[in-house]
Amino acid sequence: MSxxxxxxxxxxxxxxxxxxxxxxWWPGDTDEVLIGAVLxxxxxxxxxxxxxxxxxxxxxxxxxxxxNADPEEIERAIRCTGFYRVKTRRLKALAGFIMEEYGGLAExxxxxxxxxxxxxxxxxxxxxxxxxxxxxxxxxRPSFVIDSYTHQICGCARIPEQTSRLKALxxxxxxxxxxxYRQTHAHIVEYAKEYCGKKRCEACILVNSNG
DNA sequence: GACCAGGTCCTTG
DNA sequence: CAAGGACATGGT
Numbered sequence: 169m170s171x172x173x174x175x176x177x178x179x180x181x182x183x184x185x186x187x188x189x190x191x192x193w194w195p196g197d198t199d200e201v202l203i204g205a206v207l208x209x210x211x212x213x214x215x216x217x218x219x220x221x222x223x224x225x226x227x228x229x230x231x232x233x234x235x236n237a238d239p240e241e242i243e244r245a246i247r248c249t250g251f252y253r254v255k256t257r258r259l260k261a262l263a264g265f266i267m268e269e270y271g272g273l274a275e276x277x278x279x280x281x282x283x284x285x286x287x288x289x290x291x292x293x294x295x296x297x298x299x300x301x302x303x304x305x306x307x308x309r310p311s312f313v314i315d316s317y318t319h320q321i322c323g324c325a326r327i328p329e330q331t332s333r334l335k336a337l338x339x340x341x342x343x344x345x346x347x348x349y350r351q352t353h354a355h356i357v358e359y360a361k362e363y364c365g366k367k368r369c370e371a372c373i374l375v376n377s378n379g
Numbered sequence: 380g381a382c383c384a385g386g387t388c389c390t391t392g
Numbered sequence: 393c394a395a396g397g398a399c400a401t402g403g404t
Contacts, residue, residue, distance in 0.1 A: 204385095205385090206386095208384090208386090209386040210384060210385085210386050210387085210399090210400095211400095211401085211402095213384090214402090214403085215401075215402065216385085247400085248401065248402075249400090249401075249402095250384085250399080250400045250401040251398095251400055252399090252400070254387085254388090254399050254400090255400095292387090292388080293386090293388080295386060295387050295388085296386095297385080297386065297387090298387085301385080315385055316386085317385070360385095361385085381404105382403105382404090383402105383403090384401100384402095384403090387398105388397105388399095390395105390398105391394100391395085391396085392393105392394090392395085392396105
């Protein structure tokens with residue numbers, strides 16, 4: 169019955185792909201995706217959208233603008249996303265890193281994925297999930313995102329692993345293609361939101377069925 | 380009113 | 393290293 173972790177992982181991918189097909193997820197230019205990646209930490213996406221709108225109204229929805237902005241004005245704009253003081257600090261740290269280390273987003277895009285990842289992880293407030301979200305959805309790199317939903321779904325499929333091992337597992341199973349990475353991660357999140365956390369976790373049922 | 384949301388950091392044992 | 397707390401607003 170239960171095969172290797174990689175075959176279980178491949179089955180999750182296949183089953184969810186059959187369940188959803190193509191989905192459109194995490195729209196926006198690179199600036200917006202980077203900012204959204206911080207705002208969405210432990211926060212519903214609808215509130216992130218509001219925060220991004222508030223930033224746009226103040227012409228603060230770009231890395232360069234945030235770098236020069238008054239922290240209190242950032243706080244006011246993103247208040248609706250919660251944790252607004254910490255997130256302001258994190259946005260400032262991220263913007264400072266990009267502007268001072270690379271001179272801007274466009275310049276940053278010329279560097280290889282592993283170098284960027286290493287740098288992002290050194291920024292205070294940027295952990296693995298946020299870094300990979302930035303790389304995958306902002307810079308369109310093949311860096312698979314592991315979040316709490318991925319852990320939930322993999323738990324359903326009896327693949328309890330650490331984040332780093334899950335990331336390696338998915339990247340080993342999937343073709344190294346950004347579009348595939350984005351689709352797969354989106355499927356996992358949508359599916360977990362829809363089916364996990366119920367009395368009888370329906371995600372477990374589908375994930376363990378024959379797709 | 381309790382509980383949770385597309386995490387991360389800091390402090391303790 | 394694992395576990396627990398802090399950060400904070402908005403929706404169910």
